[in-house]
Amino acid sequence: xxxxxxxxxxxxxxxxxxxxxxxxxxxxxxxxxxxxxxxxxxxxxxxxxxxxxxxxxxxxxxxxxxxxxxxxxxxxxxxxxxxxxxxxxxxxxxxxxxxxxxxxxxxxxxxxxxxxxxxxxxxxxxxxxxxxxxxxxxxx
Amino acid sequence: xxxxxxxxxxxxxxxxxxxxxxxxxxxxxxxxxxxxxxxxxxxxxxxxxxxxxxxxxxxxxxxxxxxxxxxxxxxxxxxxxxxxxxxxxxxxxxxxxxxxxxxxxxxxxxxxxxxxxxxxxxxxxxxxxxxxxxxxxxxx
Amino acid sequence: xxxxxxxxxxxxxxxxxxxxxxxxxxxxxxxxxxxxxxxxxxxxxxxxxxxxxxxxxxxxxxxxxxxxxxxxxxxxxxxxxxxxxxxxxxxxxxxxxxxxxxxxxxxxxxxxxxxxxxxxxxxxxxxxxxxxxxxxxxxx
Numbered sequence: 001x002x003x004x005x006x007x008x009x010x011x012x013x014x015x016x017x018x019x020x021x022x023x024x025x026x027x028x029x030x031x032x033x034x035x036x037x038x039x040x041x042x043x044x045x046x047x048x049x050x051x052x053x054x055x056x057x058x059x060x061x062x063x064x065x066x067x068x069x070x071x072x073x074x075x076x077x078x079x080x081x082x083x084x085x086x087x088x089x090x091x092x093x094x095x096x097x098x099x100x101x102x103x104x105x106x107x108x109x110x111x112x113x114x115x116x117x118x119x120x121x122x123x124x125x126x127x128x129x130x131x132x133x134x135x136x137x138x139x140x
Numbered sequence: 141x142x143x144x145x146x147x148x149x150x151x152x153x154x155x156x157x158x159x160x161x162x163x164x165x166x167x168x169x170x171x172x173x174x175x176x177x178x179x180x181x182x183x184x185x186x187x188x189x190x191x192x193x194x195x196x197x198x199x200x201x202x203x204x205x206x207x208x209x210x211x212x213x214x215x216x217x218x219x220x221x222x223x224x225x226x227x228x229x230x231x232x233x234x235x236x237x238x239x240x241x242x243x244x245x246x247x248x249x250x251x252x253x254x255x256x257x258x259x260x261x262x263x264x265x266x267x268x269x270x271x272x273x274x275x276x277x278x279x280x
Numbered sequence: 281x282x283x284x285x286x287x288x289x290x291x292x293x294x295x296x297x298x299x300x301x302x303x304x305x306x307x308x309x310x311x312x313x314x315x316x317x318x319x320x321x322x323x324x325x326x327x328x329x330x331x332x333x334x335x336x337x338x339x340x341x342x343x344x345x346x347x348x349x350x351x352x353x354x355x356x357x358x359x360x361x362x363x364x365x366x367x368x369x370x371x372x373x374x375x376x377x378x379x380x381x382x383x384x385x386x387x388x389x390x391x392x393x394x395x396x397x398x399x400x401x402x403x404x405x406x407x408x409x410x411x412x413x414x415x416x417x418x419x420x
Contacts, residue, residue: 002142002282002418004279006176006247036286038320038416040178040243044254046194052380054326054372059361063369064376066358071211071351078206081199089203092194096204100192100257101243103320103381105416107286112414114324117380134252136178136245138142138278138418139284142282144419146316146387180318180383184394186334211351218346221339232333232340233347240332240397241383274392276318276385278282278418 005032007135013123016087018051018061021133022119026111028135035109037139041102041119044132047091048123049098055118068094074126091124098122106139145172147275153263156227158191158201161273162259166251168275175249177279181242181259184272187231188263189238195258208234214266231264238262246279285312287415293403296367298331298341301413302399306391308415315389317419321382321399324412327371328403329378335398348374354406371404378402386419 007028013019029039043050054060072093075086082089102119105112113119121131147168153159169179183190194200212233215226222229242259245252253259261271287308293299309319323330334340352373355366362369382399385392393399401411 002284004142004177006245006252037284038178038318038418040245042244042252044252044257046192046254046256051376052326053376057361057363060369060372063359063361064373067352067356067373070358072207076207078210079203081197081203083197089200092200093204093207096191096193097237097377099239099379101241101381103243103383104322105286105320105414107414112286112322112324114326114412116326117324132254134245134247138178144282144317146385146392178318180385182384182392184392184397186332186394186396212347216347218350219343221337221343223337229340229343233344236331236333236344237377239379241381243383272394274385274387278318 002138002140004138009133009135011121011131011133013131014128015126016123017065018120018122020055020118020120025119029106034106034137035140037106037137039104039106040136042134043100044134046095047125048121048131049095050100050102051098051120051122052102052117053120054116056116087126094124142278142280144278149273149275151261151271151273153271154268155266156263157205158260158262160195160258160260165259169246174246174277175280177246177277179244179246180276182274183240184274186235187265188261188271189235190240190242191238191260191262192242192257193260194256196256227266234264282418282420284418289413289415291401291411291413293411294408295406296403297345298400298402300335300398300400305399309386314386314417315420317386317417319384319386320416322414323380324414326375327405328401328411329375330380330382331378331400331402332382332397333400334396336396367406374404
């Protein structure tokens, strides 16, 4: 019998960087007893992203940060939108280059992630923020 | 009782730039009386994108445009695919760097978007086009 | 009567490049007799992407490859994560710049893709790999 459940996770960040929250998502799936279905995550912000990436070697996260800092540098003189500081428009650009939606199948009560995949909230602002992720599950 | 509905929106663009159509999507949800569920949008083109981004300050949209014009410039001598003009291959690159799919939960009859999030069709070609977005809703 | 089905495709790659597998996905939809619904694909890897892009002119694929090779070059001295070779961290960056999830409506028994859209697995590593894509369908 198919059913759907909505939920919202609140993720506090400590400023710019990748914050893994696979465990929080898996805990919600376990608590609700979902066996098979589709999980969708939607981040309700325009200056942070959702990213599925390697969660083993912390160098990967540091390299991703360095790469995006070079690609979309804070305080780029090209930007007109500067009212909220030098990291504001670069954060919007980083968000546009990545994504705010993820859709992941669930089977046997677990996310169908690969061995090295973790779900991350990528905070693009330098200051800590409280971020909200809307969750939707449909299945059994 | 779960149900699903398919629909298609036609979005005329005036050439390159971000065109917000959150209102058209919300109107369809209201008209169908959806309360809770999952909305998926799929853009049926390879030289335009779907983007959730800030819809308040127009400078954000202008800065995104400038950033992507510098990152993937029209007429880049690197490109071999030039038959449709200098903005053709750069449009494909911009599409690959962003996305053509969005999945957004619906609750209390409304999209679970954040305060500053708007749904945009990002036209990457310089000429106006008529773009088609396939919509799918499942829920109640 | 709504139903859901889970599946997994195994896609062998011949090293870096775009590998179209629209046909394999369409064959699964036909075999299962799906008429209307939502198809989700999730690639279970961190150094390859899913990409919907033009499948007509092979120059588009070659140009995308060239663009990303310039944007995120192998062996960039900026990278600390080098244990698996010069193409390892650049592969993670390319994956972050694109996506590993796709959601596509199905109607009249067919994917709601545009005329020029094909579903590709983008292998970012130089060596051949065996890649797994989790599929989820919900609908009728």
